[in-house]
Amino acid sequence: MRPSTEHAATVCPVEVTVSIVGGSWKLTIIQKLLAGTRRFGELRREVGDVTDRVLTRQLRDLESDGLVHREVFAEVPPRVEYSLTTRGQTLQPLVEMMDQWGRQWADEHTPINASN
Template sequence: MALTRRPGADHCGIAAAMSVIDGKWKVSILWELNQRPRRFGELRRLVPGVSEKVLAAQLRELEADGTVHRKVHDEVPPRVEYSLTPLGQDLNAALEPLGAWGAKHLLDDTA
């Protein structure tokens, strides 16, 4: 699966990737979904500070970008689970070095 081209994001790969993770909470959401599929309420608790409205909007955007899959279970009450698609797993793998860099420099006062 390929990313949908967005205006201004097609001139380089970094811009294309940044257009997918441009929300304040998206990287945290992707990280939590990398651990295992999660329900909405669980994500709300695991990503402190995000409002219900913003979480729903960012999940919709990640789903539209093809990085997150939303599965509705046919139950009463309905149960919705979010998980990473292969594209989302690939994006998380690309973010790992960035996280390592941040952790290194967060702890290293000399850098």
């Protein structure tokens, strides 16, 4: 268990969840992997404005926490694919609820175009 998660476990279950999925881009990465296996470049393009360094770090954390599986193929050039583990797939309802909540919030807080 990563130290931040270990500390969160002493606080409350919500803090554990935030510790595991609350990093930069983690929920977006999980959302993209819910659609299926992705290579690093695919994830970088789909996630958005993320640096290689940050994406690598987040993927390593998610792998360390047992949510992401990293598979390296012995090919030239090397091919690496990322997918969700069974544990990672259990986050689907959470991600869907957050997506729905975010869309609703954005709809309610988007200024109405004055020319309409």
